[in-house]
Amino acid sequence: MKKIIFLNILLILILFLTGCWDSKELNKLGISLIMGYDVENGKVLLTVGFINPASTQEGDMEGNLSVKYAQGTGNTILEAFRDITLKFDRRVFASHNKVIIFGEDFAKQGLVGHIDELMRDREQRETSYILIAKGAKAYDIMGVNPGLEQIPANYVLELIKNTNSNPKAMSVNFIEYIKHYYHNGHHPMTGIVEKREKEIINKSPDIGPTSEYELSIIGSAVFDRDKLVGYLNGNDTKALNFFLDKIKGGVITFHTPVSESSSDELSSVYIIKNKTKNDIEILDGRIILKTKVKLTSSMGEVIGNIDISKEENIKKMEEACSKAIEEALEAAVKKVQKEYKLDIFGFGIVFHRKYPSQWKNIESNWDEIFSEAEFQIEVDTNIIRTGLINTPINRIKVE
Amino acid sequence: MISPDINLNREKIINAFHSTGDLVTYEFKTNSNIKIMAAYIEGFIDRDIFDNDILKPLILSLEDPKDIKRTIFISKIEESDSMEDIIYQLPNGKVALFIEDMTICYMVEISKWEKRSIEEPGSESVVRGPKEGFIEDISVNKVLIRRVLRNNNLVFEDYVFGKQTKTAVSLVYIKGIVNENVLEEVKKRLNTIDIDAILESEYIEELIEDSPRSIFATIGNVEKPDIVAAKILEGRVAILTDGTPHVLTIPKLYVEGLMTSEDYYLRPYYASFLRILRYTAMIVTVYLPGVFVALQLYHQEMIPTPLLISAAGAREGVPLPIVIEVFLLTLALELTKESGLRLPKNIGNTVSIVGALILGQAAVQAGIVSGLTVIVVSAAAISEFIIPELVQGIVIIRFIIILLGGMSGLYGVTCGFMIITTHMVSLDSFGIPYCWPIAPRNMEGLKKDTFIRTPIRKFIFRPEAIAKKNVRRQNRNRER
Numbered sequence: 024m025k026k027i028i029f030l031n032i033l034l035i036l037i038l039f040l041t042g043c044w045d046s047k048e049l050n051k052l053g054i055s056l057i058m059g060y061d062v063e064n065g066k067v068l069l070t071v072g073f074i075n076p077a078s079t080q081e082g083d084m085e086g087n088l089s090v091k092y093a094q095g096t097g098n099t100i101l102e103a104f105r106d107i108t109l110k111f112d113r114r115v116f117a118s119h120n121k122v123i124i125f126g127e128d129f130a131k132q133g134l135v136g137h138i139d140e141l142m143r144d145r146e147q148r149e150t151s152y153i154l155i156a157k158g159a160k161a162y163d164i165m166g167v168n169p170g171l172e173q174i175p176a177n178y179v180l181e182l183i184k185n186t187n188s189n190p191k192a193m194s195v196n197f198i199e200y201i202k203h204y205y206h207n208g209h210h211p212m213t214g215i216v217e218k219r220e221k222e223i224i225n226k227s228p229d230i231g232p233t234s235e236y237e238l239s240i241i242g243s244a245v246f247d248r249d250k251l252v253g254y255l256n257g258n259d260t261k262a263l264n265f266f267l268d269k270i271k272g273g274v275i276t277f278h279t280p281v282s283e284s285s286s287d288e289l290s291s292v293y294i295i296k297n298k299t300k301n302d303i304e305i306l307d308g309r310i311i312l313k314t315k316v317k318l319t320s321s322m323g324e325v326i327g328n329i330d331i332s333k334e335e336n337i338k339k340m341e342e343a344c345s346k347a348i349e350e351a352l353e354a355a356v357k358k359v360q361k362e363y364k365l366d367i368f369g370f371g372i373v374f375h376r377k378y379p380s381q382w383k384n385i386e387s388n389w390d391e392i393f394s395e396a397e398f399q400i401e402v403d404t405n406i407i408r409t410g411l412i413n414t415p416i417n418r419i420k421v422e
Numbered sequence: 423m424i425s426p427d428i429n430l431n432r433e434k435i436i437n438a439f440h441s442t443g444d445l446v447t448y449e450f451k452t453n454s455n456i457k458i459m460a461a462y463i464e465g466f467i468d469r470d471i472f473d474n475d476i477l478k479p480l481i482l483s484l485e486d487p488k489d490i491k492r493t494i495f496i497s498k499i500e501e502s503d504s505m506e507d508i509i510y511q512l513p514n515g516k517v518a519l520f521i522e523d524m525t526i527c528y529m530v531e532i533s534k535w536e537k538r539s540i541e542e543p544g545s546e547s548v549v550r551g552p553k554e555g556f557i558e559d560i561s562v563n564k565v566l567i568r569r570v571l572r573n574n575n576l577v578f579e580d581y582v583f584g585k586q587t588k589t590a591v592s593l594v595y596i597k598g599i600v601n602e603n604v605l606e607e608v609k610k611r612l613n614t615i616d617i618d619a620i621l622e623s624e625y626i627e628e629l630i631e632d633s634p635r636s637i638f639a640t641i642g643n644v645e646k647p648d649i650v651a652a653k654i655l656e657g658r659v660a661i662l663t664d665g666t667p668h669v670l671t672i673p674k675l676y677v678e679g680l681m682t683s684e685d686y687y688l689r690p691y692y693a694s695f696l697r698i699l700r701y702t703a704m705i706v707t708v709y710l711p712g713v714f715v716a717l718q719l720y721h722q723e724m725i726p727t728p729l730l731i732s733a734a735g736a737r738e739g740v741p742l743p744i745v746i747e748v749f750l751l752t753l754a755l756e757l758t759k760e761s762g763l764r765l766p767k768n769i770g771n772t773v774s775i776v777g778a779l780i781l782g783q784a785a786v787q788a789g790i791v792s793g794l795t796v797i798v799v800s801a802a803a804i805s806e807f808i809i810p811e812l813v814q815g816i817v818i819i820r821f822i823i824i825l826l827g828g829m830s831g832l833y834g835v836t837c838g839f840m841i842i843t844t845h846m847v848s849l850d851s852f853g854i855p856y857c858w859p860i861a862p863r864n865m866e867g868l869k870k871d872t873f874i875r876t877p878i879r880k881f882i883f884r885p886e887a888i889a890k891k892n893v894r895r896q897n898r899n900r901e902r
Contacts, residue, residue, distance in 0.1 A: 034841075046719045046831070048744060049737040054722075054730065076734035118723030119730060146723070 050076070053113030056090075056176035058151075059161025060137070061126035066096045067137060069103035070162040071115055072176055079173075089173045092166065100140040117146040121180045123197065124154045124161040124216060130244065130251035135204065141197065149198040152183050154216040155244040157254060164216050169237040182240050183214065188272040190264040191257035193243040204249060207386050208371015212263065213244045215254060245363050253363060255355075262355030265316060265348070266368040270297040275320065277347035279327030280339040288327035292320040292344055292406060303374045305381075310396045312356070312370050316348060321408035325415040332413040337406055345402035356398045364394040424503055426523045428459045431505075435461050435518075438509045445512075450477070452484045457522035461508075466515040468534035471496070476517070476530060487521045490528055498531040513588070537562065543645035543667065545810055551687040552648045556667035560590050563662050563669070566647040567594060571654075575599070578662075581612060589620040590664040594654060599884070599892050601657045604852045608659050608672055623663040623670050632850050637815045640851040642674035649683045657889035673851035673888065675858055677872055679811040680704060685875050694874035701873060703805035708816055710805075711748050712823030712835050714798045718744050720831030736792035745828030747791050751799045752824065754781050756817060759803075858887045 059070040071093050078089040095106030104115060123141070125134065141147045156164045168175035186194045193214035203211035221237040243260040245253045255263060264270050276291040302313040322331065322340070329336050359367060371389050375382045385392055425431055432447050439445045444464040451457055458480060462472075475495045484493045491499060502508055503526050508518050515533020540562070543555030556563045564578055579593040593612070595605060611630040620626060627641045628634055644650055645667050650660050653671045661670040680700045685693040717725055718733065725733065740747065758777030762770040782800070785791045806816055819842060826834035849856035859867030864886055870876045871885075883893050 046828075047722070049718050049722065049730075049734045050740065052722065052734065054734060056727070074731050074734070076731060077738045079731055079735040116722065119727045121727070148723075 047114070047116075051113060052116040053093075053111060054116050055120050056174060057122045057124065057165060057179065058117070058120055059124040059126065059156075059165050060100070060129050061160045061162065062128045062132055063096070066098060067100055067103045067129075068162070069095045069097075069100065069107065070165055071095075071107060071111075072165055073111070073113070073115075074174065090166070090175055092162075094162070100137050104140075117144070118148060120148055120151050122154060122176055122183070123151045124156055124164055124179075126156050126161040127158055127251065129161070130155050130246075133249040134200075135249040142201065149201075150196050152180070152194060152196050153200055153213045154179070154183075154240065155213055155251060157215045157217045157242070157244070159218055164218055164238065167218055167236045167238050169221060179216065179238065179240075182216075182238065186214075186240075186264075186271075190261045190270050190273045191242070192240040193260060193264070194269075203369075204246075206372055206375075208366060208373075208375050208382075208389055209369040210248065210365045210367045210390075211246045212267075212367050213246070214240055215242050215244050216240050217242075245359075245365060245367055247363075247365055252365070255359075258351060259355045259358060262352045263367065265297070265299050265352055266301065266314065266355075268297075268299040270294060270299070274323060275318075275344055275347055277343045279325065279329060280336075280343040281327045281329050290325045290327065290340065290343075291323045292340075292404075293323045295319045295321055295407070301368065301370055301373045303370060303377055305378070310374075310392060312368075312393075312396050312398045314352065314398075314400045316352075316400070316402040318344070318348070318402065318404045320344070320404060320406055322406055322410050326417060327415060328418050329415065330413070330418070331409055331415070337409075341404040341406050344404040344406070348402045348404070349400050352400055352402075353398060360394040360396075365390055366393040370396075424505060424508075424520070424525050424527050426525060428457055428520050428522055431520045431527075432459055432461070434505055435509065435512075438505075439512075450481065452481050454485045456484060456487055458484075459520040460517055461512065461520070462517040463512055463515070466513070466533055466535055467517055468532045471532045471534075472517060476519075476532075487524055490519070490521070494530070496530050496532065500529045500531075501526050502529050503527065510588075540566070546645050546649070546683070548682070548684045548687070551684055552646065554647065555645045556647065556662075556669060558665050558667060560592060560662050560664035563647075563667070564592065564594075567650055567660075567662075570647050570651040571596065576654075579609075583612075583615050583617065583626070584620040585618045587619045587621065587665075591620070591626065592662040594650070594660040594662060595658075596654050599655065599657050599889060600659060601854075601888055601890050603890075604657075604673055604854070604888070605659055607852050608661075612661075620663065620665075622666045623661065623668045626661060626663060627670055632852065636845070636849060637818055638676070638846065638849060638856070639814070640674055640849055640856060642671040642678055642811075643668045644671060645669070646683065652683065652686070656884050657891075673854040674856075675851070675854070675887075676846060676856050677858075677860070680809060681871075686878070690875050690877045697873055697875060700809055703808050704812065704816070707802045707805035707809070708819050709823055709835065709839070710802045711752060711798055711820060712827035712838070713832070714795075714827075715745050715748050715824055716827035716831040716835050719828060733792075733794050736794045739789050740792050741790070743828075744795070745824065747795050748799065749821070749824055749828075751781065751785075751791055751795055752802070752820065755799055755803050854887050859885075 053073040054076070055071045055073055057072040061068040061070070073091050073093065075089055075091050093107050093111035095103040095110065097103035097106050107115060142149065166175055168178050170178035170181065172178040172181060183192070183194045186192045193212055195211070195213045200211045200213060203209045217239045218236050219239050221235060223235065241257040241260070243255045243263060244251055245255060261273065273294050274291050275294065276289050279288040279290040281288065296319040298317045300315045302315065304311045304313055325331055329339075331337055331340065356368070359365065366389060370393060374389070428449065432449075435447065436445065445461065446464050447459060447461045449457065449459045460476075479493045479495065480490075484490065502511075508527055508529065511529055512518060515531060515535065517530045517532060519528040519530060521528075537559045538557045540554045540557055542553040546555065547553070554566065556566060568576060573596065575597040577595055577597050581591040581593065583589050583591050593608065608630070615626070615629050617625065617629065623643060627639070627643070630641075632640050642653070644653070650669050650671065654660050659672045661672070663670070680697065685697065688696075722730060737744070742750070754777070758774060758781070762774045762777070765773060782796055786793045786796055802820065806813055809816070823835055823838050826838045830837075847855070847857045847861045855862055858864060859872055866883070867885055867887070870880055879898065881895055882898060884895055886893075
């Protein structure tokens with residue numbers, strides 16, 4: 024009996040002894056959704072965007088700002104975080120952080136020198152998206168909100184999610200970046216964000232210029248391991264997304280294959296599904312990079328004198344589309360091989376997988392080998408739908 | 423011993439009842455000059471029958487005192503020669519007839535007293551299915567059960583408990599279907615009862631149950647004859663108690679609390695949907711407030727961002743810590759519930775309106791509690807009301823879970839869950855595991871009548887754990 028009582032007391036103590044050591048009331052937390060990292064005067068400058076919960080309440084008459092910002096500086100990220108505590112009344116709660124923006128200077132200096140904390144800390148999420156502020160400081164970007172979302176961070180987040188329907192930008196989260204950083208056969212890539220002047224279209228005099236800027240995430244940032252070395256434009260980013268097999272939607276535009284081949288008429292298809300496979304082949308000591316794209320699409324626009332109700336004309340359209348993709352991808356590879364001499368497409372990983380023993384010998388100078396390698400591409404387009412009408416609007420009626 | 427002298431007997435009876443006011447002793451002479459004294463308790467007998475079928479024939483045509491059975495027109499008549507027996511029987515609605523010069527007394531039963539009419543019980547009302555419920559009178563209740571089971575195997579075993587109340591108690595079962603082990607155990611435990619009063623069947627329940635200290639009841643109680651019939655048809659034993667419409671059923675399984683009689687009177691799909699709804703409600707009502715507290719205090723990262731933002735907005739300016747807020751609101755809910763229950767109906771409505779307005783509207787507007795907390799607590803309350811049978815356990819466990827969630831987060835809630843579950847699976851109801859068919863697992867029971875209610879044609883066997891004999895319910899040539 025005594026034993027049983029003792030055991031029960033022990034069991035109950037297990038519950039109580041844990042105590043409330045990490046309990047935190049919701050109204051003592053500063054929920055951050057966006058963070059920006061910059062270097063200024065050799066120190067880390069951290070900018071955190073906090074949600075102001077009071078502003079989300081119905082009947083908030085005081086017109087509170089929905090987001091408030093705080094900045095902290097320090098030699099390391101953690102020091103910068105702790106610097107904030109003496110300037111902002113609530114504790115930084117990073118578990119819901121969605122977007123991390125690195126200023127251009129910070130990225131040029133190299134990310135990994137600082138970001139250990141972001142992986143080590145329990146509260147930081149590895150699924151935060153990474154963006155590089157092109158030609159700007161991170162805090163310049165933060166707070167710009169021309170969208171309908173109440174919270175600027177959500178505006179940026181929605182932009183990143185929209186890459187599903189327009190692959191001219193990258194959506195890369197923290198864990199993806201780190202994964203590629205560790206592999207010698209694949210330099211990491213991240214998305215970029217740029218502040219642009221915006222035309223004020225709303226001319227209503229009593230509203231006034233509410234927002235003069237908008238953000239654009241078109242393009243991507245090229246890294247040599249952890250250091251930012253340059254940017255790719257939108258079309259090259261789209262090609263890059265093809266290589267990384269991250270295409271989930273989007274539009275391909277090509278010349279309409281009409282008989283008088285000099286026509287400038289353009290048609291486009293939208294992507295339903297895409298599968299890209301990268302391959303490497305060694306032929307007589309030469310390394311050939313091979314890419315196979317299998318695209319399923321639907322007709323989006325057809326402009327030109329072509330009757331797409333005929334099977335052979337659809338075939339022609341498919342070929343034209345394939346050709347357009349081939350050219351775009353080839354151009355992107357050429358450009359990267361020439362300009363950056365960095366394997367950002369992940370061919371190194373394929374090489375590693377296919378020829379593990381040779382990989383060890385060439386691992387250290389793979390980027391050079393990559394930039395001199397031959398590139399072959401094969402695209403197979405399949406148009407499965409034609410939309411609501413068969414005859415293009417501007418087709419010359421013969422009958 | 424009954425003396426030949428009527429006056430002596432009369433004195434004895436009056437003394438035995440301490441000259442109580444409702445004891446009537448009526449002395450009269452028949453036409454043939456025989457002196458007779460009738461004794462009865464006022465209000466316990468049928469006056470019409472007494473006057474027309476006893477007094478009238480006796481006065482008009484009794485000639486020989488031994489011919490009394492031929493003279494009066496009553497079928498329930500006994501002879502008795504012991505004064506103790508007579509005194510014992512009088513409060514049961516009997517009339518004692520003492521005849522001059524005879525040492526035998528005739529006991530005539532013409533009992534009749536005011537009873538509540540048979541109504542639909544408030545706690546087990548149904549849309550489809552029989553609407554009559556038990557009343558306080560045991561003989562009527564027996565008839566109600568017999569009317570469902572017109573069967574010579576239906577047995578009522580009568581007992582009397584309570585030295586003061588002398589409450590009639592009846593054990594009901596179907597011979598040939600009942601689980602004999604359970605029956606023996608029930609009889610054994612009933613025989614140990616030695617108490618001065620049985621005022622409600624809860625007295626018997628607490629005197630014979632397996633785990634008197636448990637928060638869970640291991641004896642069921644029902645108010646409707648069709649449910650009792652269904653239970654004893656599964657091999658159970660029921661105990662009727664005079665003076666209460668609540669009939670005990672033994673053994674009780676936990677899952678019974680999540681079933682209703684209507685499950686079997688509705689289409690199986692809808693009945694199954696309701697079952698699943700009740701299981702969900704059980705989990706929600708016990709754990710939702712506790713998990714809510716735990717998430718808000720310890721696991722903010724687990725809440726989806728938009729929800730967290732609105733939760734944080736709702737918490738803004740609330741002075742109380744979340745545990746105390748939820749605890750107080752749940753307490754207030756219990757207050758409203760209890761006050762609405764005990765008051766007369768018209769005032770009860772007022773109380774619930776005041777409670778709802780004060781708790782729901784005013785408290786939120788005043789910023790004392792957050793709107794989200796009100797939603798969570800009322801969701802738990804609504805869920806509680808669809809499983810009324812389990813309410814007593816649920817309310818207490820909910821409070822414990824809230825405290826555990828506030829003290830150590832989901833870890834505490836999990837510990838609470840483990841302790842409760844371990845306790846539940848360790849319970850027994852008269853030798854039958856309380857959590858059957860979930861633990862110990864029984865596929866037949868789980869598949870056919872636990873989370874879903876399969877069509878009646880699939881109910882070929884009675885529940886394996888309870889029914890041991892005559893287990894086949896229906897003979898189907900083709901098992902479809």
